[in-house]
Amino acid sequence: MSEKxxxxxxxxxxxxxxxxxxxxxxxxxDAQRLNAYCERNSVKRAIAIRRAVLxxxxxxxxxxxxxxxxx
Numbered sequence: 001m002s003e004k005x006x007x008x009x010x011x012x013x014x015x016x017x018x019x020x021x022x023x024x025x026x027x028x029x030d031a032q033r034l035n036a037y038c039e040r041n042s043v044k045r046a047i048a049i050r051r052a053v054l055x056x057x058x059x060x061x062x063x064x065x066x067x068x069x070x071x
Contacts (some may be wrong), residue, residue: 024049034048
């Protein structure tokens with residue numbers, strides 16, 4: 001009887017998986033502008049939207065933080 005190797009199981013699990021699915025609605029014009037941006041920058045729509053949202057949140061958090069230079 002030959003010894004069988006155990007299957008590795010596919011891709012390794014991501015450290016921080018993108019598990020939450022959100023739906024966003026755009027006007028036709030906004031969707032067209034997003035598609036044009038993605039084509040110009042060779043980026044997928046989901047990545048472009050994710051980057052925009054994370055940039056917006058980071059800017060908000062930076063503005064909400066107490067100003068350290070006033071001390």
